Amino acid sequence: MPRPSMKAERRETILDAYERCIVRHGVEGTTLEQLADEAGLARALIRHNVGNKEDLLDAYIECFLDRSKADTKLLMQALPAENRVAAMLDYLFDPRYANSHATRAANALMAASHARPDLAGRMRDWFARFVAEIASELSLEYPDCARADVDDVAAGIAGIYANVDAMAPLGPMTGLRDASRRAAHRLVNTLA
Amino acid sequence: MPRPSMKAERRETILDAYERCIVRHGVEGTTLEQLADEAGLARALIRHNVGNKEDLLDAYIECFLDRSKADTKLLMQALPAENRVAAMLDYLFDPRYANSHATRAANALMAASHARPDLAGRMRDWFARFVAEIASELSLEYPDCARADVDDVAAGIAGIYANVDAMAPLGPMTGLRDASRRAAHRLVNTLA
């Protein structure tokens, strides 16, 4: 009987726009007007579909974590049976696939963690899981290596990767990206 | 004859406070009132001594680049005659010395580079110089290595280092810091 609800789709577009906004202006730097403009909706509709500023951040955090988990799962499933680690690195440092957006959004969230202990904890977990995922692939290919060594290498790869994406706003950075990919390969080779 | 000018000192304290502000709230997220509060001065004094929002950012960029250059120079001079690379890594990843503040301020500036091509270029140069500085130390200790290999390793170290500091707002992160330091050492050892 009632008019069909658009909330599901609206939420999507709004949270997508929110991500673009915080990547550009930071969490505290994004205004509801910018967001409404970016989403192509009236400001009142932002409120209607998601809520106020705080609600938006909360909703986006959930969205971010869900997407992130889904993305890594997809990546891991897409890896071939052989040479999984090499394929993973090539994917991570391929400018065509790597979406620096997610990493930059993560940076914005981390910067906003300042006075939000709960968010800080969740972002810490998020990064730790990313490192663990890499370590898991490594130990699959280098089963004889000590776990400590594998963990160190995984942390190094994650750091190199995160840094490349963090510099994306400065431009293409293809030189750095290539050098970083080779450095990551070097790091992996220390396990052989 | 006139009352002595405080501009030099005021500028210092204001730009120091500005750095703290953008580290916490981002460039677009910091307001003049927050800044005045952080600096312990009336808002009108911010304007009197430095200028408006845009002037502040411009002044801070110069300040940041100057300090950064001075800091790296000081670090390189402080390195011992022997085992310079190891000493450099220990310094970079020592939570006592490493001031993540500078790196986090750099992150804030990079995030704000979005619509400022000139700033993006300067930050690109800033990072390239950091990498080159590391590469220079590496090739001093490993003179027989190909320049390309040295550059890759330097990029990896810089990335690992920058990432550690970028995560500082999430808390101490001592585990990651230690793992990152060991990863950096591993990377260096690939040159031997």
Next chain:
DNA sequence: CTATTGATTATCAGTTTTGATAATTTAATG
């Protein structure tokens, strides 16, 4: 067609932020 309910728009009041100017106070000098 009509009732129902959600989408959409219009509008408002209160607060924050900013840029600016004028007025006032303060410290050094002759």
Next chain:
DNA sequence: CATTAAATTATCAAAACTGATAATCAATAG
């Protein structure tokens, strides 16, 4: 003490931002 130039304070108006409510429009079921 009077002068001078700077520091400091007081105050203003315009703009931006936010939260909120009411009114209007639109689609579906009966």
